[in-house]
Amino acid sequence: QQQVKQSPQSLIVQKGGISIINCAYENTAFDYFPWYQQFPGKGPALLIAIRPDVSEKKEGRFTISFNKSAKQFSLHIMDSQPGDSATYFCARGSAGGYQKVTFGTGTKLQVIP
Amino acid sequence: GEEVAQTPKHLVRGEGQKAKLYCAPIKGHSYVFWYQQVLKNEFKFLISFQNENVFDETGMPKERFSAKCLPNSPCSLEIQATKLEDSAVYFCASSILGQGRNEQYFGPGTRLTVT
Numbered sequence: 001q002q003q004v005k006q007s008p009q010s011l012i013v014q015k016g017g018i019s020i021i022n023c024a025y026e027n028t029a030f031d032y033f034p035w036y037q038q039f040p041g042k043g044p045a046l047l048i049a050i051r052p053d054v055s056e057k058k059e060g061r062f063t064i065s066f067n068k069s070a071k072q073f074s075l076h077i078m079d080s081q082p083g084d085s086a087t088y089f090c091a092r093g094s095a096g097g098y099q100k101v102t103f104g105t106g107t108k109l110q111v112i113p
Numbered sequence: 114g115e116e117v118a119q120t121p122k123h124l125v126r127g128e129g130q131k132a133k134l135y136c137a138p139i140k141g142h143s144y145v146f147w148y149q150q151v152l153k154n155e156f157k158f159l160i161s162f163q164n165e166n167v168f169d170e171t172g173m174p175k176e177r178f179s180a181k182c183l184p185n186s187p188c189s190l191e192i193q194a195t196k197l198e199d200s201a202v203y204f205c206a207s208s209i210l211g212q213g214r215n216e217q218y219f220g221p222g223t224r225l226t227v228t
Contacts, residue, residue, distance in 0.1 A: 034216075043117075043204050043219030044156075087154060098144050098210055100161055100169060101217060106154035 006090050006104030013111050019077040021107045023090035026071065034101065035064065035075050036089040044089060044103075048075070080111045115139060117220035119205050120187075125226045126195045134223045135187040138207030144168065145188050146206040146217060147180060156204075162188065195227045 005024045013019045025033075034049035050057045050064040050073065057064045063076040077084055090104040118137040126132045138145045147159040158172040162182040173180070177196075182188040192199055202224045206217040 041221070043206070043221050045219065046216050049216075089154075089156070098161075098163065098168065098208065100146060100158040100172075102158065103156040 004090055004092050004102060004104040006107060008107060009105070010108040011110070013077075013080045013109065015080060015082060015111055015113050017080050017111075019075075019080045019084070019109055019111070021075045021088055021090070021109075022072065023074065023104050024070075024072045025092050030092045030094060032093045033064070033066065033073050034091050034093065035062075036091060036103070038087045038089065038106075047088070077109075080109075082111045082113060085109055085111050117205055117207050117218050118187075119203075119220035119223050121223060122221070123224045123226070125228060127228055128197060129194050132192045132195050132199070132225055132227075134190045134203050134205075134225070136189070136205030136207075136220060137187045138205070139209075139218055142207035142209045142218070144208045144210065144217075145182050146208070147188075147190050148204045148206065150202045150204060150222070152201075159190070159203075192225075195225075197227050200225060200227045 007022050035047045036044035037047045038044040048059045048062050048064055050066050052068050055066055061078045066073045087106045087108045089106050091101045093099050093101040120135045143164050145162045149157045160170045160173045160180050161168045165182050177193045180190045202222040204219050204222045206219045208217045
């Protein structure tokens with residue numbers, strides 16, 4: 001199964017700082033790159049997603065940057081808050097709602113006051 | 114409903130026993146997915162359905178795992194003769210075709226512990 005490589009494994013950021021999580025993929029035959037947020041004891045929830053024909057997408061404090069030539073994409077959380085403390089997963093899939101999602105290995109983010 | 118429901122929340126089985134997990138997708142969603150999340154956060158895709166038909170079963174260990182989505186019933190994932198390595202959280206997700214976002218809505222999961 002083709003993997004999505006994610007780093008770092010864990011991240012500690014001070015409140016108000018910027019959290020940055022990076023991912024790399026191998027196969028270009030995917031047209032949908034979502035990020036999921038998971039709190040302990042809960043299922044993952046879609047945070048933000050991007051298609052490879054867009055280089056950047058911003059929703060509130062969350063921004064995805066996509067570098068198609070390098071096969072890399074990253075999540076930036078601006079003005080990080082303690083409530084953002086969760087595990088974040090990058091993923092790849094196909095647009096349309098019917099294809100499986102392949103997850104990265106996860107980044108545990110802790111935002112300290 | 115507007116949430117994916119999964120039952121039970123926790124399930125404990127002795128090695129070799131059968132385990133059965135249930136999932137009620139969001140009403141109107143035609144795709145159902147099962148994923149397994151093991152201790153190191155790794156998600157593994159198991160199987161997906163389009164309504165009651167198997168859509169993709171490339172992740173299923175078929176010798177012990179089976180799944181169904183029958184009309185007017187919750188979907189189910191059954192593990193015959195559980196092994197210690199089956200201990201994981203099993204997530205069900207559902208989605209609706211054509212939204213263009215591949216948004217899969219996940220349930221809260223069933224934690225299976227095999228002792």
